[in-house]
Amino acid sequence: MTRNNLGRFRRFVVDFAALLEGDPPEALILERGGALLRALVSEDDWLPDAFAAPSPPYAQYLLHCDSAERFSVVSFVWSPGQATPVHNHTVWGLVGMLRGLEISQPFALTPSGLEAGVPSHLRPGDVEAVSPRIGDVHRVANGLADRESVSIHVYGGKIGSLERSAFDAAGKARRFVSGYSSRVTPALWEPVSSLPPTLPHPSEHHGASLR
Ligand code: FE
Numbered sequence: 001m002t003r004n005n006l007g008r009f010r011r012f013v014v015d016f017a018a019l020l021e022g023d024p025p026e027a028l029i030l031e032r033g034g035a036l037l038r039a040l041v042s043e044d045d046w047l048p049d050a051f052a053a054p055s056p057p058y059a060q061y062l063l064h065c066d067s068a069e070r071f072s073v074v075s076f077v078w079s080p081g082q083a084t085p086v087h088n089h090t091v092w093g094l095v096g097m098l099r100g101l102e103i104s105q106p107f108a109l110t111p112s113g114l115e116a117g118v119p120s121h122l123r124p125g126d127v128e129a130v131s132p133r134i135g136d137v138h139r140v141a142n143g144l145a146d147r148e149s150v151s152i153h154v155y156g157g158k159i160g161s162l163e164r165s166a167f168d169a170a171g172k173a174r175r176f177v178s179g180y181s182s183r184v185t186p187a188l189w190e191p192v193s194s195l196p197p198t199l200p201h202p203s204e205h206h207g208a209s210l211r
Pocket of ligand 1: 087
């Protein structure tokens with residue numbers, strides 16, 4: 001299968017930037033942006049192999065950063081056994097599953113430590129949201145023992161530069177800045193990456209509710 005249909009990703013980037021015009025409320029970003037992301041990850045023909053290559057402890061490749069830093073898009077690649085520490089984001093985030101299976105375990109921070117919530121199992125085409133408003137702390141792991149899983153994350157800021165927190169089992173926070181696994185992004189504005197027609201407005205999709 002060829003995986004270089006960058007026009008599809010470029011369309012997503014353009015549509016997501018348009019969605020953020022006028023500074024809409026977070027709930028609207030998560031709903032309509034979630035529908036855009038669901039459409040993107042429902043097709044596995046666009047992510048170049050270089051941005052799906054595994055690397056320890058897990059790979060996070062910057063795919064795009066909005067020129068006004070209103071949002072950024074990152075591909076995460078999990079090998080079998082790889083997982084994040086328990087962490088927060090401090091901004092809204094959307095996780096769209098492209099390949100494999102990802103297990104997202106949410107936590108609540110309580111005076112007695114971390115309290116585990118109900119984990120979600122994300123399969124290709126599934127989208128999940130996080131934010132300080134709706135729940136911002138989780139641990140993400142590959143749900144497959146025999147192959148890689150890949151997910152596409154969209155965040156309400158330049159995520160690799162944000163000061164965030166990782167938590168130990170007692171809920172003690174450690175500050176971290178994630179950075180990225182690479183210094184390059186896909187060449188979205190090269191002539192070969194033509195912009196496909198606009199998709200139907202996200203609100204016209206059905207079955208677009210967030211998990
Ligand atoms: Fe996360």
